[in-house]
Amino acid sequence: MTTRRQKRLYAGLSLLVGLAVTVGLILYALSENIDLFYTPSEIIHGKKETGVKPTVGQRLRIGGMVVEGSVKRDPESLMVEFELQDTGPKVVVRYDGILPDLFREGQGIVANGYLREGNVIEAFEVLAKHDEEYMPPDLAEAMKGIKHVKPSENPELGYQ
């Protein structure tokens, strides 16, 4: 028969261990899954705030305008390649899948993917900025949802 004090000690200890494990797991999951946002110029020249350039293989988010006339489709599959630009240099985005409804040349998009070479991004998700309009938040809220596009074949999803 253990004393009550001993029991409390065990309970407290197991709580502490549990807490530490939980915090550790969460931090680990976070460090694996934070995607930094870059513009095409920032991919080439480094981030505005910090000057840090993304490394090859890094997962990131990129946002910019699809350059007019740059969309090339594979005639056999859904593979598509296009250029993105903000006001500086261009980067190339490759994507295999269905593009969102509002994807069009000269239109702003956001893509999630991996940096492959210096200026090539292999996207696993392309999101159209669903409207080109700067909306008051209430309007935007009413339109909630359309930005969701399938994260196809994302190997990082915890279930693979």
Added chain:
Amino acid sequence: MKNYKLLIPIVAFLLVSIFLYKGLYSDPTNIENANLAKPFPEFQLADLMDENRLYSKADLLGEYTLINVWGTWCVTCRVELPFMTQLRQQGVKIVGVYYDNAAEAAFGELDVRQTRREVTEMLAQLGNPFQFNIYDEKRDLSLDLGVTGAPESFLIDDKGTIIAHRRGAIDHRVWQNEFAPLLPNNHGSNLSEQQK
């Protein structure tokens, strides 16, 4: 000793509130445009209403001009038009850059006559702030300007240098704080907030 842990929730909540407060005031419309303090890009584009009338950068020079990128499909532009019309009445030169909504192109070719009808109707209803409208059909000018949506506005001085930029609607507050002080004769600074 025991009481301190009861303070945890309130302290955590106050910490979160500080960030919520800061987030509220970090205005995403203030994203710096790379073209600020640079000359307005060169262009050669037709009038929205008359494809034979061509404009170039020279048409914007000689006077402080507000360039407004807009479209009839854009709700916020509607909100902005009456105020801009007041600005014009105060003597501000405003030039429109018409920006088509790409989604419409998905269902058949865009019909410029249809667009013109809509523009005429909308300007008649809400007021017409524009001296003229440039039709940026291929969006080259918009891309050069780094425009990512509508409405978006640029103020250029008499030599064609971009001196101010705004993403989203210009209202009385924004005009008063960010644009009016840059004008040589402080146009529109005496506008009251009676619009609506």
Added chain:
Amino acid sequence: MLPEIGHFSLLISLVFSVCLAIFPLIGAQKKIVEFVALAKPLVYANFTLLSVAFFCLSWAFYHNDFSVTYVAMNSNSDLPWYYRLSAVWGAHEGSLLLWVWILSLWTAGVAFFSSSLDDDDVARVLAVMGFIAIGFLAFVIFTSNPFERTFPMFPIDGRDLNPLLQDVGLIIHPPMLYMGYVGFSVAFAFAVAALIGGKLDATWARWSRPWTLSAWGFLTAGITLGSWWAYYELGWGGWWFWDPVENASFMPWLAGTALIHSLAVTEKRGAFKSWTVLLAISAFSLSLLGTFLVRSGILVSVHAFASDPTRGLFILVYLLIVIGGALTLYAWRADKVVSTHRYKLFSREVLLFVNNVLLVAALVVVLLGTLLPLVHKEIGLGSISIGAPFFDSVSSIWFIPFIIALSIGPFVRWKQDRFSRIKTKLFVGAVPAAIVAITCYLMLQINTFFSLLGVVLATWLAALVVYELITSGKKNPLPLSHWGMSLGHLGFAALVIGIAITKVASVDKSVRISPGQSVTVNNYEFKFTAVEQFEGPNYSAYHALFDVSNGSDSFSLKAEKRYYKMHSNVMTEAGIDPGLWRDIYISLGEQLDGDAWAVTANVKPFVRWIWLGGVLMVLGSIMCILDKRYRKILSWRAQRQPSEAGPVESVSANKVIEQKVKFE
């Protein structure tokens, strides 16, 4: 004229709410009977006034009164009448009006069903709810008035409702969600009133339990509907996205789930008292926080440009007053609460405590994932996004201890128990779990560890729930609340099975395909037969027709792409063949050169189980509320009404109820 009446009702209602927040509270503290007596009439008057306001706005929508700005912006005369009515809550102003109206509905409910409670306590509760109403009414009136007119020029026709919202799911989704959000205000008000009155015994827990359960039921229904809607309306078969707007509704749900379990302990055993108070405050605070996050546009800033932060600031100040006030009161008063109840390490109390800790941990993770991007940006580290991968990987670990605690919990006795006593019972679930695991492995090719574990644990849980129902039902008939609990737990098992299987066993193929060609996905052959153009009432569309068959089973499906002229908006309407064991889901992508289209064909096994789980949980909460003990409380009210009860009688009334509850 009607819009002006609506506006005027709002103004009077604001005045009444101010009175409601002040006089009954003073009355209860200083024992002024006249002030206390003011509470209920004020509540009913408020409810009537806000109903009038709500009716006026609905009327304006129904009759296409485009002189009202809000109507002109969100409706159109082409819209069918039911969408015109649901457009009332289609945007900011109207949904806030709905929020306030629902608050007045809950307040009136509390006033109506609380006759057997002490008048002073009721007065405090109603005053707190009146205080909550002040902020939202002021917000509606001063920053988001839905009755504003477009004079002098008004449009001939409206701008139409956002096409995404023109859907049956979206007619009922917001009211359900708001019933849930706002419903937590009752538990909040009970908790705060208990803190103010200094009566932190188990009474408040007993009274707020049915209210909390019904709010939780509504919120569950709202979230389930939202997920189902996203599945068929957004066009690629996702059912949960972990986006800030969804997280905003998920956080109160987690807190609410913790609360209904912790309330049970507080009510039955008198333990966890101060923790339950904190949860009751948190559940509603998180609802308010969610409203703030959504309404201020602070987190959805990708496409929301807050040109004017006044609205956001207004809610933030309000949050500081309500949440900050409640938490301060908690820090100040809650140390007086002593839970004298003792229990051993292996007891139902501890397992429920584990359940609470896990739910709160999940809550903290979701909060962290939602707010971290904001914090990251504000401290100058640049924009980041935390999406589904983070939440998915955390929740795939989280559910393991949660399900284990959930399965064992109902078998363990209150206060103290021995593991050896229940050990053998736990094996009952092992056989079905093993069978299901092998079946899943062989039939559905589920071979990832976490999914298989998910299915196994969920089956084990379900088997134990059924076993527990059978064994404890033998001795005496089970109360409805017991059935409700079991149903809720079964719902959770169904949810886990649905998620685990559909995450791994779903197969999809995105292909380039022309009419006449076909594609095979998971034994199903999809034959693309034709594309047709179609003109809807306020949109034009392409219909893509498919014949689907897998030998035994064949049917045709129609996937659609719509273009809404008024909003220049393109929408994908998926073609879905639903089934308990699998969904077939086709969505139409873009038109490619020639007559080819990009098309995604999906086979999604068990995806319906996710919403089935939600439905079971809602049914469970309904059964709990319909339980005899709560009905007895209500029927007691009916008996008592004819003879106006004096104070002595009301004390005895409470005692009787207490005995009845104990008897359960």
